Amino acid sequence: MAQIAFIGLGNMGLPMAQNLLAAGHQLSVFDLVPAAIEKAVSAGAQAADSAAVAVKDAEFVISMLPAGLHVEDLYLGSDGVLASIQTGTQLVDCSTIAPETARRVSEAAESQGFDMLDAPVSGGVGGAQAGTLTFMVGGSNSGLEHTRPLLEVMGKNIFHAGGSGTGQVAKCCNNMLLGIQMIGTSEAINLGIANGLDPAVLSEIMQQSSGGNWTLNVYNPHPGIMENVPSTNDYQGGFGVDLMLKDLKLAAESALNNNVATPLGSLAKNLYNLHSKSGSGKLDFSSIIQLLKSPGS
Numbered sequence: 001m002a003q004i005a006f007i008g009l010g011n012m013g014l015p016m017a018q019n020l021l022a023a024g025h026q027l028s029v030f031d032l033v034p035a036a037i038e039k040a041v042s043a044g045a046q047a048a049d050s051a052a053v054a055v056k057d058a059e060f061v062i063s064m065l066p067a068g069l070h071v072e073d074l075y076l077g078s079d080g081v082l083a084s085i086q087t088g089t090q091l092v093d094c095s096t097i098a099p100e101t102a103r104r105v106s107e108a109a110e111s112q113g114f115d116m117l118d119a120p121v122s123g124g125v126g127g128a129q130a131g132t133l134t135f136m137v138g139g140s141n142s143g144l145e146h147t148r149p150l151l152e153v154m155g156k157n158i159f160h161a162g163g164s165g166t167g168q169v170a171k172c173c174n175n176m177l178l179g180i181q182m183i184g185t186s187e188a189i190n191l192g193i194a195n196g197l198d199p200a201v202l203s204e205i206m207q208q209s210s211g212g213n214w215t216l217n218v219y220n221p222h223p224g225i226m227e228n229v230p231s232t233n234d235y236q237g238g239f240g241v242d243l244m245l246k247d248l249k250l251a252a253e254s255a256l257n258n259n260v261a262t263p264l265g266s267l268a269k270n271l272y273n274l275h276s277k278s279g280s281g282k283l284d285f286s287s288i289i290q291l292l293k294s295p296g297s
């Protein structure tokens, strides 16, 4: 069983840590929020007063933080992970951050003799709880094989995207496509309703036709068509508008840095931004269908 330092026990990190504990691993945990540490402790983890203390004797460091600046601060800060770990510690960041930031941090780790993977996830809080996340891993093959048994506790699908940063690139591309698809599906359903179609009938037709896609198959944005999806639950739970907006901003930043045209990605970013600014930031991202509704419909 491995000695793991787990940093960042939020919506995603806590259930991931709980699954590692349930599989018999030893966890030393740290979060800025004491209540989050307490929850992990009650599942069997050891509390640490700081990230530096948590990582001191770890064989693996796993982090699950909100954004790139938190990751840079955690690993590169003066009292950070790189300054505190023992020789041979494997580093794994599961946060969703810019590919460029992931590469910068992993290069700093490598320059000090450490192997670091970027391993962002897809599958949301439900997937984190069930241990069925998809991991998109960037970094060395040997680092991935060393870490695979832990990833298999937390996830179902583990993809090696390529070298450092490519896990984040894959995550960016996937979520940009998802954001665009949700808008396209919403527009089509709104158009059908405005023309007198039953949205359930239209959804079934499109599902079986060339417009079929993941949002129609498992995440219909119109309330009442599917059970157990956020749209049928007042857009509560699921994947928040603000998280989708964050990922679309990362995609736009990466497109700019690499001189790639992503006009639909930019438009999707602007629409989710408008939706967030109108007070819907905490709703599930499928609520974008409401923003796109014509007045009175």
Ligand code: NAD
Pocket: 007, 008, 009, 010, 011, 012, 013, 030, 031, 032, 033, 036, 051, 064, 065, 066, 067, 070, 073, 074, 094, 095, 096, 097, 121, 122, 123, 124, 125, 238, 239, 240, 243, 246
């Ligand atoms: P969250 O805000 O619930 O949790 C982040 C945790 O990190 C918080 O508990 C916070 O206190 C802690 N933290 C921040 N800075 C810290 C530091 N320096 N040291 C220790 N702890 C620190 O976020 P989340 O929903 O768990 O998401 C985490 C990451 O996973 C994000 O990058 C997000 O984009 C990504 N993600 C989230 C989902 C989702 O559905 N929530 C899905 C896929 C990917």
